[in-house]
Amino acid sequence: MAGEGYYPPVSAFSAGLRCVCPRCGRGRLFKGFLETARMCNACGLELASQDSGDGPAVFIILILGFVVVGLALWTEIAHEPPLWVHALLWPPLILGASLGLLRPCKAAMIALQYRNRGHTFGADTGGADTGTSGKGDLDTGDPGRGDSGRGDSGKGR
Numbered sequence: 797m798a799g800e801g802y803y804p805p806v807s808a809f810s811a812g813l814r815c816v817c818p819r820c821g822r823g824r825l826f827k828g829f830l831e832t833a834r835m836c837n838a839c840g841l842e843l844a845s846q847d848s849g850d851g852p853a854v855f856i857i858l859i860l861g862f863v864v865v866g867l868a869l870w871t872e873i874a875h876e877p878p879l880w881v882h883a884l885l886w887p888p889l890i891l892g893a894s895l896g897l898l899r900p901c902k903a904a905m906i907a908l909q910y911r912n913r914g915h916t917f918g919a920d921t922g923g924a925d926t927g928t929s930g931k932g933d934l935d936t937g938d939p940g941r942g943d944s945g946r947g948d949s950g951k952g953r
């Protein structure tokens with residue numbers, strides 16, 4: 797175990813809203829706008845390899861698209877404004893809401909990944925940390941992986 801001590805469960809919703817570490821709920825998750833910190837500054841959980849992929853963007857596209865299209869349709873039907881009103885209303889709303897939701901969505905997805913797939917957080921790397929933190933260091937179960945230099949097969953000649 798990489799963590800020392802007991803950490804009570806942190807709600808993914810709460811961790812997402814506050815953009816904090818999914819294990820301790822205190823340390824910062826991001827070091828940039830969307831770049832995760834190398835490790836939690838409160839509990840030391842390794843965060844750099846966490847990748848939520850396109851998940852947050854997909855959820856934002858689907859949910860925000862549904863809301864904004866609904867609002868635009870309602871505005872058009874109820875008020876019949878000129879087109880420039882639509883052009884003024886929706887792009888800033890879409891841009892602002894998308895950017896505003898990206899960080900909490902990504903933090904919530906990382907928190908869900910931590911809760912459901914905790915082994916990918918480097919929790920089972922053992923005690924001796926060599927500092928390499930390579931992503932391929934976790935598969936230690938298959939002997940003879942890629943080592944063809946022993947020369948006992950002799951199929952090359």
Ligand SMILES: [Zn+2]
Pocket residue numbers: 817818819820821822823836837838839840841
């Ligand atoms: Zn932490």
